[in-house]
Amino acid sequence: MIHGSLRRSPSIYLEFPLAGQNALEKSHIIGEECFIDSVSPQGRFAVVFEDDESTGYFYAMEISKSGQAILDALHVYDVNTVLDHCKPSILNVVWSKDGLKAGLMVYRNLQAVFDFSAQKGWCKTGFPPSHGSWSQDGHEWDGQVVNLFS
Numbered sequence: 001m002i003h004g005s006l007r008r009s010p011s012i013y014l015e016f017p018l019a020g021q022n023a024l025e026k027s028h029i030i031g032e033e034c035f036i037d038s039v040s041p042q043g044r045f046a047v048v049f050e051d052d053e054s055t056g057y058f059y060a061m062e063i064s065k066s067g068q069a070i071l072d073a074l075h076v077y078d079v080n081t082v083l084d085h086c087k088p089s090i091l092n093v094v095w096s097k098d099g100l101k102a103g104l105m106v107y108r109n110l111q112a113v114f115d116f117s118a119q120k121g122w123c124k125t126g127f128p129p130s131h132g133s134w135s136q137d138g139h140e141w142d143g144q145v146v147n148l149f150s
Helices: 143-149
Strands: 021-029 035-039 045-051 056-063 067-078 088-095 101-104 110-116 120-123
Touching: 021 035, 035 088, 035 101, 045 101, 056 101, 056 110, 056 120, 067 101, 067 110, 067 120, 101 143, 110 143
Parallel strands: none
Antiparallel strands: 021 088, 035 045, 045 056, 056 067, 088 101, 101 110, 110 120
């Protein structure tokens, strides 16, 4: 479940090595409550990462004048299955140049990606099963998603 709300203020971006993309970077201890949001450079979409102390999820959101809607959700991890989850990690949220693709990196490793134009999400856990109009063929990981950021 998502807690908090999206900030419309600009995020702090750092230079990111994926084809010169930008990334929002935050230190995080897996298993501690965490909420990170990032609005697309084009402003219509956003992503949210949430650790509720037992699982980590990455959400695709649409922002409109009437509010915000969850478009899709990707399971990133179960805390009890992450080695060294008590050690600090770095989370990065990256956006493609067109502002229509977003990725989540944990420990500098791409774990989940949304393509807003294709209405598709991928994650290394392949969970949850698809529902609604997004990700009709599931969330199974495709190693080629890194090319969405080139």
